[in-house]
Amino acid sequence: MTVGQIASAQAGTLESNDIFIRMTAAPDGKGGSIAVESIVMQQFGDDILQTIKDCLAAAGLDGVDIHANDRGALKCTIVARMEAVAARYKEARR
Amino acid sequence: MKAFRTMLFMPGNNPGMLASADSLGADSVILDIEDAVAKSEKDAARILVRHSLTDLRPQGVMCVVRINGLETPFWRDDVAAAVAGRADVVLLPKCERPDDLREISACIDAASGGGDGIRLMALVESSRGIENVSAIAASGGRLAGMLLGAEDLTAEMGARRTPEGAEIAYARGRMLMACKACGIAAVDTPFPFVTDMEGLAKDAACAAQFGFSGKALISPHHVHAVKEAFMPTEAQIAWAARVMDTAKAAERDGKGAVSLDGMMIDLPIIKRAERILQMAE
Numbered sequence: 001m002t003v004g005q006i007a008s009a010q011a012g013t014l015e016s017n018d019i020f021i022r023m024t025a026a027p028d029g030k031g032g033s034i035a036v037e038s039i040v041m042q043q044f045g046d047d048i049l050q051t052i053k054d055c056l057a058a059a060g061l062d063g064v065d066i067h068a069n070d071r072g073a074l075k076c077t078i079v080a081r082m083e084a085v086a087a088r089y090k091e092a093r094r
Numbered sequence: 095m096k097a098f099r100t101m102l103f104m105p106g107n108n109p110g111m112l113a114s115a116d117s118l119g120a121d122s123v124i125l126d127i128e129d130a131v132a133k134s135e136k137d138a139a140r141i142l143v144r145h146s147l148t149d150l151r152p153q154g155v156m157c158v159v160r161i162n163g164l165e166t167p168f169w170r171d172d173v174a175a176a177v178a179g180r181a182d183v184v185l186l187p188k189c190e191r192p193d194d195l196r197e198i199s200a201c202i203d204a205a206s207g208g209g210d211g212i213r214l215m216a217l218v219e220s221s222r223g224i225e226n227v228s229a230i231a232a233s234g235g236r237l238a239g240m241l242l243g244a245e246d247l248t249a250e251m252g253a254r255r256t257p258e259g260a261e262i263a264y265a266r267g268r269m270l271m272a273c274k275a276c277g278i279a280a281v282d283t284p285f286p287f288v289t290d291m292e293g294l295a296k297d298a299a300c301a302a303q304f305g306f307s308g309k310a311l312i313s314p315h316h317v318h319a320v321k322e323a324f325m326p327t328e329a330q331i332a333w334a335a336r337v338m339d340t341a342k343a344a345e346r347d348g349k350g351a352v353s354l355d356g357m358m359i360d361l362p363i364i365k366r367a368e369r370i371l372q373m374a375e
Binding site: 011012015016017018073074075076077079080081083084087088 | 108
């Protein structure tokens, strides 16, 4: 990665039962944010958010912005996509 | 052996399909990380497959993972995912020699520490693979069966693929005999003409008649027809039950040879009856 480039990665799709996740370095390198859109936001929005937070912690990542577009993914799919995007993000950051 | 009757391919990077694995009626599902997944998505697919095996494991369905071939840089990571998810079977594509299976088996041993119970299947889909099929079938170890891959094979042969399948008759027969000689499952190639249900029924009936253990499928819509083709008829089941009753009575009475409806009941007949009853269960 060259100076001035912002590390970013994505995983998943917008197909039914999947979740599309984009991860980028937070502009100030600290804090970070999580934005979730979901077709089941009202019922499961809090669960999706918590799953994403748990996955970030498990991956040892902070200082990243997450944008997730959920199309009704099961929890294990969210975890799998988070694991994939985190690995890709770490690779991009190198 | 019934687990090999209907083996349904599912794209390894499609969460919707993986989640429906236990509702499609197949005896086995083949979670595919090879042809069904783009190179750029291999990493995500193997992670998804691992989580699906762990968290969404279909009950009563054998879970097979088709890894990428030994000629790719992906297969070791694929094996690691299959082992971590405790797949029942690892399916090796483009298998051409016994050493291919030994390499995969060693990789499974290294990833699992041994005692994992994971079996292997060889997908034979090249002329070299067909020529070496006896040696592959006899390689023992984890090998549970072989699957014929007719699409790659006929493409390599320059043969025209037809619903009737005359172009694969030799490959079918040769693979079947090799498997039977070694007591492993022989699974027939998928029927590629997805909407030709009449052709599918004939193709599956042919595979069942030949003595294949089952058939691989590329569409969930094929499950019912293939199951039906491999299901013995009521007359066959009734005959098999009478054979077994006759054989048991003969054993009880200390008779060496008996007959039923004018037919001598000997070991091959009893084995056939047992297989029919097993398939009917």
